[in-house]
Amino acid sequence: MENFAAPARPIVAAMTAAAAADPERAVAFQGAPGANSHVAAREAFPDGLPLPCFAFEDAIDAVKEGRAAHAIIPIENSLHGRVADIHFLLPESGLVITGEHFLPIRYALMGLGTRDEVREAMSHPQALGQCRHWLKAHDIQPLAYPDTAGAAAMVAEIGEATTAALAPPPAADIYGLKLLANDIADADHNTTRFVILARGGRPAVGDGPWMTTFIFEVKNIPAALYKAMGGFATNGVNMTKLESYQRGGSFAATEFYADVVGRPGDEAFDRAMEELGFHSKWLRVLGTYKQARERG
Numbered sequence: 001m002e003n004f005a006a007p008a009r010p011i012v013a014a015m016t017a018a019a020a021a022d023p024e025r026a027v028a029f030q031g032a033p034g035a036n037s038h039v040a041a042r043e044a045f046p047d048g049l050p051l052p053c054f055a056f057e058d059a060i061d062a063v064k065e066g067r068a069a070h071a072i073i074p075i076e077n078s079l080h081g082r083v084a085d086i087h088f089l090l091p092e093s094g095l096v097i098t099g100e101h102f103l104p105i106r107y108a109l110m111g112l113g114t115r116d117e118v119r120e121a122m123s124h125p126q127a128l129g130q131c132r133h134w135l136k137a138h139d140i141q142p143l144a145y146p147d148t149a150g151a152a153a154m155v156a157e158i159g160e161a162t163t164a165a166l167a168p169p170p171a172a173d174i175y176g177l178k179l180l181a182n183d184i185a186d187a188d189h190n191t192t193r194f195v196i197l198a199r200g201g202r203p204a205v206g207d208g209p210w211m212t213t214f215i216f217e218v219k220n221i222p223a224a225l226y227k228a229m230g231g232f233a234t235n236g237v238n239m240t241k242l243e244s245y246q247r248g249g250s251f252a253a254t255e256f257y258a259d260v261v262g263r264p265g266d267e268a269f270d271r272a273m274e275e276l277g278f279h280s281k282w283l284r285v286l287g288t289y290k291q292a293r294e295r296g
Contacts, residue, residue, distance in 0.1 A: 003054040005153035007175050008032040012052050019051040019068060026051045026068035028059035030084075031124075034149035034171030036103060040194045041072050044101040054146070056084045060093045063197055071197045072101065076241075078191045080129040086195065087215050087245055087257040090286055097213050097287025099196035107131055107184040108169040109140075110152055110177040113161025118180065122151040123166035131166060133186045140164075152177055196289075204288040210263035211240075211291050216276060216283040217255045224279055225256075231275030232260065235268040240295045261295055263288045 004012050011033045019026035027048040029037035041050040051068050053059040062068040074083040090097070107127055111118055120141040121128070128135070128142040135142055143163070145151040152171035155163055164180060165171070172179050195213075204210055218224035232239050241259040262269030264285075277283050 004032055005150060005157045007156045008153035015052055019049045022049060023067055024069050025049045028053050028062035028068040028071040030056045030059045031147035032150035032153050034168055034174045035147050036168055039168055040101050040103045044072055056089055060089055063095055064093060072194050074192045074194050076193050077126060078189050079187055080126050083126055095197040096201040097195045097289055098198045098201055099289045100292045101194040102293050103192050105190040105192055107166050108179050109164050109166055109181040110172040110179055111155055111164030115180040117161040118164040119162040121164050121166045122155060124148045127166050130190055131184050131186055134184050201287055204263040209261060209291045209294060210288055211259055212263055212288045213259050213286045215255060215257050216280045218280050228276050228279035231272040235272045237262050237268050237272045
């Protein structure tokens with residue numbers, strides 16, 4: 001808790017105590033109260049008890065240790081790409097993806113002085129990246145901080161009119177700051193996708209549509225990825241995301257993270273996954289869950 005700026009600590013303490021009293025309703029998120037992840041947690045779990053955590057790993061540990069039933073983690077943004085490295089965080093955690101949530105993103109500039117006094121804006125690197133054109137147009141220098149609402153708390157602690165925060169609008173009320181500019185975004189489609197994590201999944205039964213997320217490593221032979229992906233094309237299974245990443249420092253073993261439309265038990269899906277497994281060194285499903293937004 002000491003990692004949070006001083007103005008956030010009593011709020012974090014109160015929310016942590018409430019979550020500890022009813023962990024089955026607790027929803028862990030990364031960031032200070034008022035962050036986008038806090039907003040997403042409230043939307044995805046209206047009756048939940050949001051539990052603020054300083055780092056993504058802390059939010060995942062809260063679920064692993066039973067202090068929260070769920071965690072909600074941002075994984076990609078429509079403007080700035082990958083957020084959390086879920087393909088590194090999730091496999092070692094033992095948790096599974098049980099859902100997804102989409103949150104439209106709009107930021108506000110908030111501080112203690114006037115708009116004309118602001119010389120630098122503090123925020124999470126993702127937020128700074130999503131608003132870089134606006135900041136440049138207003139001659140405001142970006143200043144990185146671990147999370148958006150935490151930046152608002154830090155601005156309140158610093159107490160300088162020249163330093164403002166770029167954060168979700170509710171953070172201004174939480175930390176006693178003035179809204180200096182609102183509805184800030186470099187594009188109207190600015191949206192972040194979150195995944196919901198839990199200690200165990202639920203059977204993929206009932207109406208869909210469904211998504212399945214998995215990671216894999218293809219065999220080190222020519223055209224291995226092409227052959228591995230062929231099963232999805234021939235069976236008509238829509239792959240909505242395919243992302244490569246390196247584990248370790250060898251630059252020799254590329255692993256992949258993928259989202260596809262479908263679920264185990266669907267004939268076309270099962271055939272595609274069987275072919276993928278044949279061409280892969282290993283394959284691990286991270287979760288099957290209902291789509292929050294239909295693809296295609």
